[in-house]
Amino acid sequence: MALAVVDRLRFSYPRADRPAVDGMSLELREGEHVAVLGASGSGKSTLLRALAGLVPHFHGGVFEGRVVVGGLDTRRTRPAELAGTVASVFQDPEDQVVMTRVENEIAFGLENVGTPPQDIEARVGEALAAVDAEHLVGRLVAELSGGELQRVALAAALALRPRLLLLDEPTSQLDPDAAEAFFDLVERLECAVVVSEQRPARPLAHCDRVLFMDGGRLVLDAARDEAVEWLRANRPLYLAHGPDVVCRLSGVGFAYGDRRVLDDVSLELRRGEVVALTGPNGSGKTTVAKIAAGLLDPSAGVVERARAAYLSQDPGRYVVAERADEEVALAADLERARAALGRLGLEQHGGRHPRDLSSGERERLALAAVLVTEPELLVLDEPTRGVDPERKAELARLLRSEAPRRATLVVTHDLPWAAEVADRVLSLDASAVREGAHA
Amino acid sequence: MSPGPAVALLAALAAAALLADHALSVAALATLLLIVALRAPVARRWPYLFGTLMTAASVFVLTPFVASIGSHPLWTGPVVPVLGALDVTREELAEGLFQALRLAAVGLAFACYALLVDHDRLVGAAGWARRSTLAVALATRLVPTLERDAAGLREALRGRGVDLAPARLLSPLLAGSLERGLNLAEAMEARGYGRPGRTRAPTAAWTARDRGALALAPVVVVVGALWL
Numbered sequence: 001m002a003l004a005v006v007d008r009l010r011f012s013y014p015r016a017d018r019p020a021v022d023g024m025s026l027e028l029r030e031g032e033h034v035a036v037l038g039a040s041g042s043g044k045s046t047l048l049r050a051l052a053g054l055v056p057h058f059h060g061g062v063f064e065g066r067v068v069v070g071g072l073d074t075r076r077t078r079p080a081e082l083a084g085t086v087a088s089v090f091q092d093p094e095d096q097v098v099m100t101r102v103e104n105e106i107a108f109g110l111e112n113v114g115t116p117p118q119d120i121e122a123r124v125g126e127a128l129a130a131v132d133a134e135h136l137v138g139r140l141v142a143e144l145s146g147g148e149l150q151r152v153a154l155a156a157a158l159a160l161r162p163r164l165l166l167l168d169e170p171t172s173q174l175d176p177d178a179a180e181a182f183f184d185l186v187e188r189l190e191c192a193v194v195v196s197e198q199r200p201a202r203p204l205a206h207c208d209r210v211l212f213m214d215g216g217r218l219v220l221d222a223a224r225d226e227a228v229e230w231l232r233a234n235r236p237l238y239l240a241h242g243p244d245v246v247c248r249l250s251g252v253g254f255a256y257g258d259r260r261v262l263d264d265v266s267l268e269l270r271r272g273e274v275v276a277l278t279g280p281n282g283s284g285k286t287t288v289a290k291i292a293a294g295l296l297d298p299s300a301g302v303v304e305r306a307r308a309a310y311l312s313q314d315p316g317r318y319v320v321a322e323r324a325d326e327e328v329a330l331a332a333d334l335e336r337a338r339a340a341l342g343r344l345g346l347e348q349h350g351g352r353h354p355r356d357l358s359s360g361e362r363e364r365l366a367l368a369a370v371l372v373t374e375p376e377l378l379v380l381d382e383p384t385r386g387v388d389p390e391r392k393a394e395l396a397r398l399l400r401s402e403a404p405r406r407a408t409l410v411v412t413h414d415l416p417w418a419a420e421v422a423d424r425v426l427s428l429d430a431s432a433v434r435e436g437a438h439a
Numbered sequence: 440m441s442p443g444p445a446v447a448l449l450a451a452l453a454a455a456a457l458l459a460d461h462a463l464s465v466a467a468l469a470t471l472l473l474i475v476a477l478r479a480p481v482a483r484r485w486p487y488l489f490g491t492l493m494t495a496a497s498v499f500v501l502t503p504f505v506a507s508i509g510s511h512p513l514w515t516g517p518v519v520p521v522l523g524a525l526d527v528t529r530e531e532l533a534e535g536l537f538q539a540l541r542l543a544a545v546g547l548a549f550a551c552y553a554l555l556v557d558h559d560r561l562v563g564a565a566g567w568a569r570r571s572t573l574a575v576a577l578a579t580r581l582v583p584t585l586e587r588d589a590a591g592l593r594e595a596l597r598g599r600g601v602d603l604a605p606a607r608l609l610s611p612l613l614a615g616s617l618e619r620g621l622n623l624a625e626a627m628e629a630r631g632y633g634r635p636g637r638t639r640a641p642t643a644a645w646t647a648r649d650r651g652a653l654a655l656a657p658v659v660v661v662v663g664a665l666w667l
Binding site for chain 1: 557558559562563573576577580619622623624625626627628629630631632633634636637638639641
């Protein structure tokens, strides 16, 4: 018998103009680990909330069809009553913390579901041990790192001994090492797990089955190996080591008002390569860069990209915090920020005010501030403008050393520097992208 | 100290400050509470202390201009419609100082509660009032969260070259708090909150110190009302 059944589920949030989940049916079996993939807004989180009973009870909206979990129909069973059969870990661990100390946070759910008081301490210890976090007992939740906090959230869910564990983008706030460790823990779990992720590499490596959602519809429900083949053919960017294309622009057009800047531009950026984009002023280099980074939407064509970061021309605009490490930590936690500073040789400057740094150091700080987000695609717009030859050489070394982690697109007028740093030089002229520098 | 007696004692000190008649007594109570509050880590305590002291200072500065008491003018200003004469008397200054000290004492008692009391144990010990106690504990956490959100918002705006008046930040801060509240409520419901048949994890028994603190609390109120 299936652990959970979703039968022709169609759900629309209040005042939404289209359903978030549209006619979905599936069955989940005991103990299977399922990855739910799909773009943002494809309905992944809504599916998880439907399995937890939060849709429709917590969110309201129009609910059609049926969801049954552990024999309980979610229309007639409130989420609180499903707790214990189902447990959820949400995207932002900070937003799910109720108590102030780790052990009390884990005990909170146990108390709610009526666990005998004499068993609570043992269950808390067991849950912490399951996520390798016994050392966190007694710590204040507010003092934990993002990775530690997400482990505590997982422990709080596991303490309930659920038959179905729902993980909604659980590693989106974690650095790569913490995310990998998190999925290693999840893989050991014996309960059924449904994990929704936008970064699919890790769940794909750890799951038995893959669901792919698009516009609220289930377009793929297959075992992992079959799903990988489907992804390779239909959604190559979802495969970490597939064709390794991190960004693809196909027939892209763009206009600023009536002024057409780009027409039918296509290019591919692959992991590990540094690509220089050259061309005369007004040729649309920065527009291409911004479209690639997701800062502009094209008026025509298709853009597929992984997570991108964009470093604009003026590193000074990245100076908003009082300390260099805090500056970088604006987009991550302090631990990751310090690691990023270390990678760029700024570890000893973490406590300094960014404006006290030299120009070269400040440029490296700006680079650290975007690299800390671990983008799959790094876009730099004229990074050598006003930079002396020594610093340009240093920047080239830095980009080369970071290159294997991602695809790098550099917009530049500086052809000698482009030749030094880039694997490929593309020229943009009259809206056409050609291999080779523009003379 | 267990949270129940600690809260009772803090409430008693705040009540004594409100009931006391002499500025020196209130100043002594405020100083005592400040010393206790300073035991909290610097990073956590500053929003509470800064907020309390700024509010108290505002009361001290504004009171002479809105009160009309005393016959020993130190400064005579213009007559303002509605408010009347903007004079400052010695008695008004004393009254301003007194009210500011009272406010500081109450604010510092709250700071001690927010910073030093174990809210988890307080919620656990709340019994029938658990729901309300949990709501207060979560609301207390809103102060540092709001402060952190406001700083993040300002930095993000500065990074985009946008300069907005602080009042314009209130709306996004409120929206952010509501969103956080909804997320938390959703997570709590998913973890069984509100389900009948709840149990309680065992808590440590009260010590003699706890019982002493609880007994001392009404004494402090009486002393504040009659002799301070």
